[in-house]
Amino acid sequence: MKAAELRNLTTEELLNLLEEKKRTLMNLRFQKALGQLTDYSQLSKTKKDIARIKTLLRERELGVRR
Numbered sequence: 001m002k003a004a005e006l007r008n009l010t011t012e013e014l015l016n017l018l019e020e021k022k023r024t025l026m027n028l029r030f031q032k033a034l035g036q037l038t039d040y041s042q043l044s045k046t047k048k049d050i051a052r053i054k055t056l057l058r059e060r061e062l063g064v065r066r
Contacts, residue, residue, distance in 0.1 A: 001049055006056050018053045021046055 006014065025046045031037040059065075 001052065003052055003056070006052060011057065011060060014053055014057055018050065018057070021050045021053065025050065 006017075009017070025043070028037060028043050028046060032040070032043065037043075
């Protein structure tokens with residue numbers, strides 16, 4: 001997801017999306033460990049999505065606007 005798309009979501013929606021992405025990352029790690037993962041780029045994409053969401057939540061916490 002792009003940051004611009006995430007900025008339109010509410011804080012509650014961001015928190016729910018964060019939990020979903022964390023579950024997705026856990027499942028991808030299990031698939032990798034079992035040798036079932038075919039698209040390894042999904043790991044880095046999911047990590048970056050989590051980082052974007054956390055950044056936006058922190059910005060809102062601090063009251064920073066860009």
